[in-house]
Amino acid sequence: MSDNILIFYGSYRSDRQGIKLARWLVDAFAARGANAELIDAKAIDLPLLDRMYKEYPSGDAPAKLEALAGKIKAADAFVFVAGEYNWGVQPGLKNLTDHFLEEWFWRPAAIASYSAGRFAGARAGLQWHGTLSEMGMVVISSALAVGGIGHVFDADGKPAGEGGASLARAFPRFADDLAWWTEAACAQRIRRDPPY
Numbered sequence: 036m037s038d039n040i041l042i043f044y045g046s047y048r049s050d051r052q053g054i055k056l057a058r059w060l061v062d063a064f065a066a067r068g069a070n071a072e073l074i075d076a077k078a079i080d081l082p083l084l085d086r087m088y089k090e091y092p093s094g095d096a097p098a099k100l101e102a103l104a105g106k107i108k109a110a111d112a113f114v115f116v117a118g119e120y121n122w123g124v125q126p127g128l129k130n131l132t133d134h135f136l137e138e139w140f141w142r143p144a145a146i147a148s149y150s151a152g153r154f155a156g157a158r159a160g161l162q163w164h165g166t167l168s169e170m171g172m173v174v175i176s177s178a179l180a181v182g183g184i185g186h187v188f189d190a191d192g193k194p195a196g197e198g199g200a201s202l203a204r205a206f207p208r209f210a211d212d213l214a215w216w217t218e219a220a221c222a223q224r225i226r227r228d229p230p231y
């Protein structure tokens with residue numbers, strides 16, 4: 036059965052660049068047989084966090100929150116496309132993520148960081164690692180780190196130049212690592228209910 040992978044992206048900027056990486060990842064996972072879906076925080080447009088999903092009485096959550104909760108609960112694995120703002124995480128993605136907690140539990144997560152500079156969003160990636168661990172995900176050790184994000188894809192969204200070639204080379208190991216943990220987590224959830 037295909038792995039259900041949600042790919043989260045959280046920039047709200049008009050001229051956002053990371054969307055090309057997020058879309059490429061959806062296609063790259065789909066090409067491996069996964070059922071991959073882009074979750075674009077800007078498109079969903081949740082308000083700044085007021086009530087978490089679980090704080091609404093059953094059936095009272097706003098429709099877009101309810102729909103997203105259903106997708107998160109049904110997913111086998113998560114990928115966070117993590118841009119870097121001032122050495123930190125993007126607020127749009129953090130806002131979306133914070134609306135949930137238990138809905139994330141017991142699944143693996145992978146981080147694909149990026150930025151305009153040479154450090155490839157590594158500082159944001161590091162922060163996400165701690166946050167996702169706190170939220171009950173097993174963060175895999177393989178990560179993608181994409182520097183010079185404005186030059187990594189051509190106008191058709193295909194990897195271009197040295198940066199694009201490096202991304203294409205790094206992807207299979209990243210995806211293999213996530214697939215291994217996805218299978219392990221699925222098998223364990225069938226074998227034994229999570230302890231809480």
Ligand SMILES: Cc1cc2nc3c(=O)[nH]c(=O)nc-3n(C[C@H](O)[C@H](O)[C@H](O)COP(=O)(O)O)c2cc1C
Nearest residue numbers: 046048051052053054118119120121122150151152
């Ligand atoms: C508010 C802001 C802060 C930024 N801070 C950093 C930074 O700390 N490190 C870095 O490498 N790039 C930084 N950049 C450049 C971003 O990496 C680059 O604009 C990238 O395209 C942002 O992702 P997005 O286009 O998907 O929004 C910053 C950009 C913005 C808008």
